[in-house]
Amino acid sequence: MPYFYKYLIMYKMKKKFLASVLALAAIPAVIFGGCSQEENNGITRYNKTIYIFGTSADLVLYGDFNSDEAQSAATEFGSTVEDYLLQLEAEVSTSYTTSYVYAFNAAAAGETVELSKDTYNILSVALKMYSETEGYYNAGVYNSVNLFGFGENGSGISSLPDQEYIQAYASLAQSFSKITLSEENGRYYAVKPADTVTVGGIEYSLSIDLGGIAKGYATDVISGMIADAGYSYGYISFGSSSMYIAQSYTSEDGLWTLTVRNPRSLSGDYYMTVRVADITVSTSGDYENYYEADGVRFCHIINPYTGIPVNVEYADGDYLQTAGIISATVLGGSAAENDARSTAIIAMGLDKAIEYINSDEFIVKDIQVYLVYRTQSGELQLVTNVSEGNYTLTDADNFTLASSVTDGKVNYTG
Numbered sequence: 001m002p003y004f005y006k007y008l009i010m011y012k013m014k015k016k017f018l019a020s021v022l023a024l025a026a027i028p029a030v031i032f033g034g035c036s037q038e039e040n041n042g043i044t045r046y047n048k049t050i051y052i053f054g055t056s057a058d059l060v061l062y063g064d065f066n067s068d069e070a071q072s073a074a075t076e077f078g079s080t081v082e083d084y085l086l087q088l089e090a091e092v093s094t095s096y097t098t099s100y101v102y103a104f105n106a107a108a109a110g111e112t113v114e115l116s117k118d119t120y121n122i123l124s125v126a127l128k129m130y131s132e133t134e135g136y137y138n139a140g141v142y143n144s145v146n147l148f149g150f151g152e153n154g155s156g157i158s159s160l161p162d163q164e165y166i167q168a169y170a171s172l173a174q175s176f177s178k179i180t181l182s183e184e185n186g187r188y189y190a191v192k193p194a195d196t197v198t199v200g201g202i203e204y205s206l207s208i209d210l211g212g213i214a215k216g217y218a219t220d221v222i223s224g225m226i227a228d229a230g231y232s233y234g235y236i237s238f239g240s241s242s243m244y245i246a247q248s249y250t251s252e253d254g255l256w257t258l259t260v261r262n263p264r265s266l267s268g269d270y271y272m273t274v275r276v277a278d279i280t281v282s283t284s285g286d287y288e289n290y291y292e293a294d295g296v297r298f299c300h301i302i303n304p305y306t307g308i309p310v311n312v313e314y315a316d317g318d319y320l321q322t323a324g325i326i327s328a329t330v331l332g333g334s335a336a337e338n339d340a341r342s343t344a345i346i347a348m349g350l351d352k353a354i355e356y357i358n359s360d361e362f363i364v365k366d367i368q369v370y371l372v373y374r375t376q377s378g379e380l381q382l383v384t385n386v387s388e389g390n391y392t393l394t395d396a397d398n399f400t401l402a403s404s405v406t407d408g409k410v411n412y413t414g
Contacts, residue, residue, distance in 0.1 A: 029376040042066060043075070043148045043249055046234075048078035052085045053215050055239025061226070062233035062249045077229050081222055081236075088218055090313050091116045092210045094142065094151075101210055109205035110194040120181060120188035122210050122217045122336070129213070129340035132176055133356065137344035138304035141178030143169040148309060150300035158295065159320065168199040170307025174310055175206050215242040216282055216339030223280070223316065223335075241290055262395060263287040263327040263372055264380065271395040272370065276331065284346055285327035285372075286310065296321045303347045310347050312372075324349055327372040334364055345371065350383070350412070356410040357385050365414035373402065373414070384411045 013082075032382055044065035048056040050368070059081055093099045101121040107113050109173065126139040130373030149157040182189045196205050215238040222236045223244035224399050235256075235355035237243035247254040255277045259270035263285045286299035286309075296319045298309045308314060328345040330338040345353045349374050356362060357369055371383040381402035382393060394400055401414030 005176040046071075046074040046078065048082065050082045050085055052089055053211060053218075054239065055178075055215070055241070057085060057215075057239075058235075059220075059222075059229045060234045060236075061136065063264060064233060073229075077225075081225065083400075084225075085218060086222070088118055088214065091119050092122060092214050092324070094207075094209050094211065101208060104192060105207040106189060106267075107192050107205075109192055109196050112191050113189040114188050115190055117188055118217070120183070122214055123179070123190060123208075124181060125217065125334075125336045126208075126210060126213060126340065127177065127181070129344070132361075133340065133344035133348070135174070135177070135304060136347040136352075137212075137340040138173055138176050138212055139208045139212065140173040140206050141169075141302040141304050142207040143172065143204065144302045144304075144307045145209065145300060146299060147307075148300075148302070149291070160298075163314070164199055166314075168197040168204070170204055172204060173304050173307070174199045178210065179208075181207075198214045209247060212343055213336045213339040215239070216280075216335035217338070218242075219244045219280060219335035220381050233323075240285075241283055242339055243281045244335060245276055245279055245281065253277075257311070259394075260329050260370060261327075262380075262398065266376075269395070270374070271399050272390040272391055272393050274331070274368075274370075274386075279331055280333065280335035280341045281329065283327065283329045286340075286343035287326065294319070294330055301343060301346055309363050323374060323376040326351060326374045328353075329370045331368040331370075333367050338367070340348070341367075345369070351362070353413055363408045367396055369400050372399075375414070381414050383410065383412060383414070 042064065042269060043062055045066055046061040048059045050059070052346040059078055061074060065074050066203065075087045087290060089100055090096055092101050094101055096102055100113070100115045104113045107271055129137045133402045143150055144166070147152065147161045147169055153302040169303070172195060175193040178193035178195065193206050196203050219238060219242045226234070226236065226246060229244070233247050235243055235245045245256055245258070248256045255275040257273050258276050259273050262269045264287065284301065285299060286297065298312060299312045302308065303310050311322050311326065313320045325346045328342040330342045345356065348356060353371065366384050369384060373381045373383050375381065380399050382399050382414050383403040385405055385408065388407045393399060400414070402412060404411045404413055
Protein backbone atom coordinates (compact mmCIF):
# COMPACT_ATOMS: atom_id res chain seq x y z
CA MET A 1 0.00 0.00 0.00
CA PRO A 2 1.51 3.39 -0.89
CA TYR A 3 1.91 5.73 2.07
CA PHE A 4 0.22 8.98 1.12
CA TYR A 5 0.68 11.88 3.44
CA LYS A 6 -2.21 12.57 5.80
CA TYR A 7 -0.53 15.91 6.39
CA LEU A 8 2.63 17.59 5.28
CA ILE A 9 4.48 19.96 7.57
CA MET A 10 7.59 21.54 6.11
CA TYR A 11 9.65 23.50 8.61
CA LYS A 12 12.18 25.46 6.59
CA MET A 13 13.32 27.98 9.16
CA LYS A 14 16.40 28.92 7.20
CA LYS A 15 16.18 32.62 7.93
CA LYS A 16 16.16 32.20 11.71
CA PHE A 17 19.11 31.57 14.00
CA LEU A 18 17.50 28.74 15.94
CA ALA A 19 19.93 26.00 16.85
CA SER A 20 22.69 27.95 18.58
CA VAL A 21 21.83 31.40 19.89
CA LEU A 22 24.23 33.89 21.45
CA ALA A 23 22.79 35.66 24.47
CA LEU A 24 24.13 39.18 23.94
CA ALA A 25 24.02 42.13 26.30
CA ALA A 26 21.41 44.70 25.28
CA ILE A 27 23.04 47.69 23.60
CA PRO A 28 21.26 51.07 23.62
CA ALA A 29 22.28 52.35 20.23
CA VAL A 30 22.28 55.19 17.80
CA ILE A 31 22.43 53.70 14.31
CA PHE A 32 24.73 55.05 11.63
CA GLY A 33 25.03 52.90 8.53
CA GLY A 34 25.78 49.36 9.67
CA CYS A 35 27.15 50.52 13.03
CA SER A 36 25.56 51.26 16.38
CA GLN A 37 27.08 53.10 19.32
CA GLU A 38 27.17 52.05 22.98
CA GLU A 39 26.18 55.09 25.02
CA ASN A 40 28.25 54.19 28.08
CA ASN A 41 31.78 53.65 26.82
CA GLY A 42 31.89 54.55 23.15
CA ILE A 43 32.08 50.93 21.97
CA THR A 44 30.29 50.58 18.66
CA ARG A 45 28.85 47.66 16.78
CA TYR A 46 29.00 46.94 13.08
CA ASN A 47 26.47 44.44 11.78
CA LYS A 48 25.65 43.15 8.33
CA THR A 49 23.13 40.48 7.32
CA ILE A 50 23.62 38.60 4.07
CA TYR A 51 21.08 36.13 2.68
CA ILE A 52 23.23 33.29 1.39
CA PHE A 53 23.15 29.47 1.12
CA GLY A 54 19.42 29.56 1.84
CA THR A 55 19.90 31.21 5.22
CA SER A 56 20.90 34.50 6.85
CA ALA A 57 24.59 35.09 7.48
CA ASP A 58 25.10 37.62 10.27
CA LEU A 59 28.42 39.41 10.62
CA VAL A 60 28.71 41.33 13.92
CA LEU A 61 31.82 43.22 15.04
CA TYR A 62 32.44 45.32 18.15
CA GLY A 63 35.08 48.02 18.49
CA ASP A 64 35.77 51.73 18.24
CA PHE A 65 33.93 52.65 15.04
CA ASN A 66 33.36 56.28 16.00
CA SER A 67 35.54 57.85 13.33
CA ASP A 68 34.53 58.11 9.68
CA GLU A 69 37.67 56.16 8.77
CA ALA A 70 36.81 53.28 11.10
CA GLN A 71 33.21 53.20 9.88
CA SER A 72 34.34 53.13 6.27
CA ALA A 73 36.83 50.34 7.00
CA ALA A 74 34.13 48.23 8.69
CA THR A 75 31.68 48.85 5.84
CA GLU A 76 34.34 47.90 3.29
CA PHE A 77 35.16 44.76 5.27
CA GLY A 78 31.48 43.78 5.34
CA SER A 79 31.27 44.28 1.57
CA THR A 80 34.36 42.12 1.09
CA VAL A 81 32.79 39.33 3.15
CA GLU A 82 29.54 39.61 1.18
CA ASP A 83 31.37 39.51 -2.17
CA TYR A 84 33.25 36.40 -1.07
CA LEU A 85 30.08 34.63 0.03
CA LEU A 86 28.21 35.44 -3.16
CA GLN A 87 31.11 34.15 -5.21
CA LEU A 88 31.36 30.97 -3.14
CA GLU A 89 27.63 30.30 -3.47
CA ALA A 90 27.89 30.80 -7.24
CA GLU A 91 30.64 28.17 -7.35
CA VAL A 92 29.09 25.41 -5.20
CA SER A 93 25.31 25.80 -5.58
CA THR A 94 23.49 22.74 -6.89
CA SER A 95 20.90 24.92 -8.62
CA TYR A 96 23.06 27.53 -10.36
CA THR A 97 23.62 26.14 -13.84
CA THR A 98 26.97 27.92 -14.02
CA SER A 99 28.36 26.45 -10.78
CA TYR A 100 31.16 23.89 -10.62
CA VAL A 101 29.02 21.50 -8.59
CA TYR A 102 26.25 21.71 -11.16
CA ALA A 103 28.81 20.91 -13.88
CA PHE A 104 30.03 17.91 -11.88
CA ASN A 105 26.50 16.59 -11.39
CA ALA A 106 25.67 17.07 -15.08
CA ALA A 107 28.86 15.35 -16.26
CA ALA A 108 28.86 11.79 -17.52
CA ALA A 109 30.19 8.99 -15.33
CA GLY A 110 33.99 8.86 -15.55
CA GLU A 111 34.29 12.42 -16.90
CA THR A 112 36.88 14.93 -15.64
CA VAL A 113 35.44 18.24 -14.44
CA GLU A 114 37.36 21.44 -13.71
CA LEU A 115 36.76 23.06 -10.32
CA SER A 116 37.48 26.39 -8.69
CA LYS A 117 40.04 26.41 -5.87
CA ASP A 118 37.38 26.81 -3.18
CA THR A 119 35.20 24.04 -4.65
CA TYR A 120 38.28 21.80 -4.77
CA ASN A 121 39.09 22.63 -1.14
CA ILE A 122 35.54 21.95 0.05
CA LEU A 123 35.37 18.67 -1.84
CA SER A 124 38.74 17.71 -0.35
CA VAL A 125 37.32 18.27 3.15
CA ALA A 126 34.21 16.27 2.23
CA LEU A 127 36.30 13.30 1.12
CA LYS A 128 38.45 13.53 4.24
CA MET A 129 35.38 13.53 6.48
CA TYR A 130 33.82 10.64 4.55
CA SER A 131 36.89 8.62 5.50
CA GLU A 132 37.04 9.83 9.11
CA THR A 133 33.36 9.08 9.75
CA GLU A 134 33.42 5.74 7.91
CA GLY A 135 31.02 7.05 5.29
CA TYR A 136 28.36 8.43 7.64
CA TYR A 137 29.12 11.86 6.27
CA ASN A 138 28.53 11.47 2.55
CA ALA A 139 28.03 14.41 0.18
CA GLY A 140 26.87 11.89 -2.45
CA VAL A 141 23.34 11.46 -1.00
CA TYR A 142 22.03 14.33 -3.13
CA ASN A 143 19.71 12.05 -5.13
CA SER A 144 18.26 10.61 -1.91
CA VAL A 145 17.72 14.09 -0.45
CA ASN A 146 15.76 15.08 -3.54
CA LEU A 147 13.88 11.78 -3.55
CA PHE A 148 12.40 12.58 -0.14
CA GLY A 149 11.53 16.13 -1.14
CA PHE A 150 14.34 17.99 0.62
CA GLY A 151 16.21 19.37 -2.38
CA GLU A 152 17.29 22.99 -2.62
CA ASN A 153 13.96 23.90 -4.18
CA GLY A 154 12.00 21.06 -2.64
CA SER A 155 8.38 21.63 -1.72
CA GLY A 156 7.53 18.19 -0.38
CA ILE A 157 6.15 15.10 -2.07
CA SER A 158 2.68 13.59 -2.30
CA SER A 159 3.74 10.04 -1.44
CA LEU A 160 6.79 8.30 -0.05
CA PRO A 161 9.22 7.06 -2.71
CA ASP A 162 9.43 3.54 -4.07
CA GLN A 163 11.97 1.22 -2.48
CA GLU A 164 13.70 0.55 -5.80
CA TYR A 165 14.71 4.22 -6.02
CA ILE A 166 15.72 4.37 -2.37
CA GLN A 167 17.99 1.36 -2.70
CA ALA A 168 19.44 2.42 -6.06
CA TYR A 169 20.36 5.91 -4.85
CA ALA A 170 21.81 4.59 -1.59
CA SER A 171 23.99 2.22 -3.59
CA LEU A 172 25.11 5.01 -5.92
CA ALA A 173 26.02 7.26 -2.98
CA GLN A 174 28.68 4.76 -1.92
CA SER A 175 30.72 5.73 -4.98
CA PHE A 176 31.38 9.17 -3.45
CA SER A 177 34.70 7.98 -2.04
CA LYS A 178 35.85 7.10 -5.57
CA ILE A 179 36.05 10.75 -6.65
CA THR A 180 39.65 11.59 -7.47
CA LEU A 181 41.05 15.10 -7.25
CA SER A 182 44.09 16.62 -8.89
CA GLU A 183 45.83 19.96 -9.30
CA GLU A 184 47.87 20.91 -12.34
CA ASN A 185 49.45 24.27 -13.08
CA GLY A 186 47.15 26.10 -10.70
CA ARG A 187 43.99 24.48 -12.06
CA TYR A 188 41.84 22.01 -10.16
CA TYR A 189 40.03 18.89 -11.35
CA ALA A 190 37.74 16.09 -10.16
CA VAL A 191 37.12 12.80 -11.91
CA LYS A 192 33.57 11.59 -11.50
CA PRO A 193 33.25 7.89 -10.54
CA ALA A 194 32.33 5.51 -13.34
CA ASP A 195 29.58 3.90 -11.24
CA THR A 196 25.98 4.22 -12.41
CA VAL A 197 22.59 2.76 -11.47
CA THR A 198 19.57 2.25 -13.67
CA VAL A 199 16.11 2.62 -12.19
CA GLY A 200 12.82 3.38 -13.87
CA GLY A 201 14.56 2.90 -17.20
CA ILE A 202 16.93 5.84 -16.58
CA GLU A 203 20.66 5.64 -15.88
CA TYR A 204 21.98 7.81 -13.05
CA SER A 205 25.52 8.77 -12.12
CA LEU A 206 26.72 10.26 -8.84
CA SER A 207 25.44 13.71 -7.85
CA ILE A 208 26.85 15.66 -4.92
CA ASP A 209 25.81 18.52 -2.67
CA LEU A 210 28.50 20.42 -0.76
CA GLY A 211 26.01 22.74 0.94
CA GLY A 212 26.28 20.76 4.15
CA ILE A 213 29.84 21.93 4.75
CA ALA A 214 30.13 25.00 2.51
CA LYS A 215 28.83 27.24 5.30
CA GLY A 216 31.38 25.77 7.68
CA TYR A 217 34.13 26.29 5.11
CA ALA A 218 33.03 29.91 4.69
CA THR A 219 33.04 30.27 8.48
CA ASP A 220 36.66 29.11 8.59
CA VAL A 221 37.68 31.51 5.83
CA ILE A 222 35.85 34.49 7.31
CA SER A 223 37.22 33.85 10.81
CA GLY A 224 40.66 34.27 9.27
CA MET A 225 39.53 37.43 7.51
CA ILE A 226 38.24 38.85 10.80
CA ALA A 227 41.56 38.17 12.52
CA ASP A 228 43.60 39.57 9.63
CA ALA A 229 41.52 42.75 9.68
CA GLY A 230 42.32 43.21 13.37
CA TYR A 231 38.82 42.72 14.79
CA SER A 232 38.89 40.92 18.14
CA TYR A 233 35.22 41.07 19.20
CA GLY A 234 32.14 39.68 17.49
CA TYR A 235 31.00 36.70 15.47
CA ILE A 236 29.90 35.36 12.09
CA SER A 237 26.91 33.01 12.01
CA PHE A 238 25.20 31.09 9.23
CA GLY A 239 21.61 30.42 10.18
CA SER A 240 21.30 27.46 12.47
CA SER A 241 24.33 25.48 11.40
CA SER A 242 27.74 27.18 11.51
CA MET A 243 29.37 30.04 13.35
CA TYR A 244 32.67 31.46 14.55
CA ILE A 245 32.64 33.35 17.85
CA ALA A 246 35.52 35.73 18.61
CA GLN A 247 35.72 37.46 22.00
CA SER A 248 33.08 39.39 23.92
CA TYR A 249 33.91 42.94 24.94
CA THR A 250 31.16 43.05 27.61
CA SER A 251 32.43 40.25 29.86
CA GLU A 252 35.52 40.39 32.06
CA ASP A 253 36.75 37.03 30.80
CA GLY A 254 35.99 37.78 27.15
CA LEU A 255 33.55 34.86 26.92
CA TRP A 256 30.07 34.75 25.44
CA THR A 257 27.20 32.71 26.81
CA LEU A 258 26.13 30.34 24.05
CA THR A 259 22.66 28.86 24.39
CA VAL A 260 21.73 25.68 22.53
CA ARG A 261 18.17 25.19 21.39
CA ASN A 262 15.82 22.44 22.51
CA PRO A 263 15.29 20.54 19.23
CA ARG A 264 11.70 19.80 20.17
CA SER A 265 10.74 23.40 20.99
CA LEU A 266 9.01 25.42 18.29
CA SER A 267 9.45 28.60 20.31
CA GLY A 268 13.25 28.50 20.40
CA ASP A 269 13.64 27.51 24.07
CA TYR A 270 17.14 26.37 24.97
CA TYR A 271 18.22 23.44 27.13
CA MET A 272 21.87 24.25 27.92
CA THR A 273 24.45 27.02 27.98
CA VAL A 274 28.22 27.06 27.65
CA ARG A 275 30.74 29.89 27.96
CA VAL A 276 32.90 30.24 24.85
CA ALA A 277 35.19 32.51 22.82
CA ASP A 278 37.55 32.13 19.85
CA ILE A 279 35.79 28.97 18.77
CA THR A 280 33.70 27.51 15.96
CA VAL A 281 30.24 26.01 16.52
CA SER A 282 28.37 23.62 14.22
CA THR A 283 24.90 22.18 14.82
CA SER A 284 22.81 19.65 12.92
CA GLY A 285 19.33 18.43 13.82
CA ASP A 286 16.13 16.85 12.59
CA TYR A 287 13.96 19.85 13.51
CA GLU A 288 14.62 22.50 10.86
CA ASN A 289 13.53 20.80 7.68
CA TYR A 290 11.10 17.92 8.12
CA TYR A 291 7.60 16.63 7.57
CA GLU A 292 5.47 13.99 9.23
CA ALA A 293 3.57 11.15 7.60
CA ASP A 294 1.47 8.65 9.53
CA GLY A 295 3.12 9.81 12.75
CA VAL A 296 6.68 9.34 11.48
CA ARG A 297 9.09 12.27 11.21
CA PHE A 298 11.12 12.42 7.98
CA CYS A 299 13.96 14.97 8.06
CA HIS A 300 16.53 16.21 5.56
CA ILE A 301 19.44 14.26 7.09
CA ILE A 302 19.81 11.01 5.17
CA ASN A 303 21.42 7.84 6.48
CA PRO A 304 23.77 7.16 3.55
CA TYR A 305 23.65 3.40 4.08
CA THR A 306 19.86 3.04 4.08
CA GLY A 307 19.03 5.94 1.78
CA ILE A 308 16.21 7.10 4.06
CA PRO A 309 16.05 9.88 6.69
CA VAL A 310 17.73 9.24 10.02
CA ASN A 311 15.84 7.69 12.92
CA VAL A 312 13.44 5.96 10.54
CA GLU A 313 13.36 2.28 9.62
CA TYR A 314 11.50 0.50 6.83
CA ALA A 315 10.25 -2.98 7.63
CA ASP A 316 7.45 -5.17 6.29
CA GLY A 317 6.08 -2.36 4.16
CA ASP A 318 5.96 0.18 7.01
CA TYR A 319 8.08 3.14 8.04
CA LEU A 320 8.78 3.13 11.78
CA GLN A 321 10.11 5.87 14.06
CA THR A 322 13.16 4.77 16.02
CA ALA A 323 15.12 6.14 18.92
CA GLY A 324 18.04 8.24 17.80
CA ILE A 325 20.15 11.37 18.00
CA ILE A 326 18.01 14.35 17.05
CA SER A 327 20.58 17.12 17.53
CA ALA A 328 24.37 17.33 17.58
CA THR A 329 26.37 20.43 18.48
CA VAL A 330 30.14 20.37 17.95
CA LEU A 331 32.56 23.05 19.17
CA GLY A 332 36.23 23.61 18.34
CA GLY A 333 38.50 22.92 15.40
CA SER A 334 37.45 23.47 11.80
CA ALA A 335 33.85 24.56 11.19
CA ALA A 336 33.80 22.77 7.83
CA GLU A 337 34.91 19.51 9.42
CA ASN A 338 32.47 19.97 12.30
CA ASP A 339 29.58 20.55 9.90
CA ALA A 340 30.37 17.10 8.55
CA ARG A 341 30.89 15.61 12.02
CA SER A 342 27.58 16.87 13.41
CA THR A 343 25.69 15.40 10.45
CA ALA A 344 27.59 12.11 10.58
CA ILE A 345 27.08 11.71 14.34
CA ILE A 346 23.30 11.90 13.89
CA ALA A 347 23.40 9.35 11.07
CA MET A 348 25.61 6.99 13.11
CA GLY A 349 23.15 6.45 15.93
CA LEU A 350 24.11 6.55 19.61
CA ASP A 351 26.36 3.50 19.95
CA LYS A 352 28.42 4.22 16.85
CA ALA A 353 28.58 7.94 17.69
CA ILE A 354 29.97 7.24 21.17
CA GLU A 355 32.51 4.84 19.68
CA TYR A 356 33.58 7.56 17.23
CA ILE A 357 33.79 10.29 19.90
CA ASN A 358 35.78 7.97 22.20
CA SER A 359 38.35 7.06 19.55
CA ASP A 360 41.91 8.19 20.22
CA GLU A 361 41.93 10.06 16.90
CA PHE A 362 38.91 12.10 17.99
CA ILE A 363 40.00 12.77 21.57
CA VAL A 364 43.28 14.42 20.52
CA LYS A 365 41.30 16.99 18.49
CA ASP A 366 39.95 18.47 21.76
CA ILE A 367 36.45 18.91 20.33
CA GLN A 368 33.34 19.36 22.47
CA VAL A 369 30.23 17.37 21.49
CA TYR A 370 26.71 17.76 22.87
CA LEU A 371 24.13 15.23 21.65
CA VAL A 372 20.40 15.15 22.25
CA TYR A 373 19.26 11.53 22.18
CA ARG A 374 15.57 10.75 21.98
CA THR A 375 14.66 7.37 23.46
CA GLN A 376 11.93 5.18 22.03
CA SER A 377 9.60 6.42 24.76
CA GLY A 378 10.33 10.04 23.85
CA GLU A 379 12.67 10.94 26.73
CA LEU A 380 15.28 13.57 25.80
CA GLN A 381 18.79 12.83 27.02
CA LEU A 382 21.96 14.92 26.92
CA VAL A 383 25.06 12.90 26.05
CA THR A 384 28.37 14.75 26.01
CA ASN A 385 32.14 14.34 26.20
CA VAL A 386 32.36 17.50 28.31
CA SER A 387 32.69 17.14 32.07
CA GLU A 388 30.02 18.63 34.33
CA GLY A 389 30.86 22.13 35.48
CA ASN A 390 31.98 23.21 32.01
CA TYR A 391 28.40 23.71 30.79
CA THR A 392 25.00 24.27 32.38
CA LEU A 393 21.95 22.09 31.77
CA THR A 394 19.22 24.70 32.09
CA ASP A 395 16.16 22.55 31.35
CA ALA A 396 16.39 19.66 33.78
CA ASP A 397 12.60 19.27 33.67
CA ASN A 398 12.70 18.07 30.06
CA PHE A 399 16.25 16.77 29.71
CA THR A 400 18.20 14.11 31.56
CA LEU A 401 22.00 14.04 31.67
CA ALA A 402 22.71 10.51 30.49
CA SER A 403 26.50 10.42 30.39
CA SER A 404 29.64 10.86 32.44
CA VAL A 405 33.21 11.45 31.28
CA THR A 406 36.31 9.49 32.23
CA ASP A 407 39.72 10.34 30.70
CA GLY A 408 37.96 12.24 27.93
CA LYS A 409 35.71 9.32 27.04
CA VAL A 410 31.92 9.22 27.18
CA ASN A 411 30.17 6.71 29.41
CA TYR A 412 26.51 6.38 28.50
CA THR A 413 24.47 6.08 31.69
CA GLY A 414 20.96 6.13 30.25
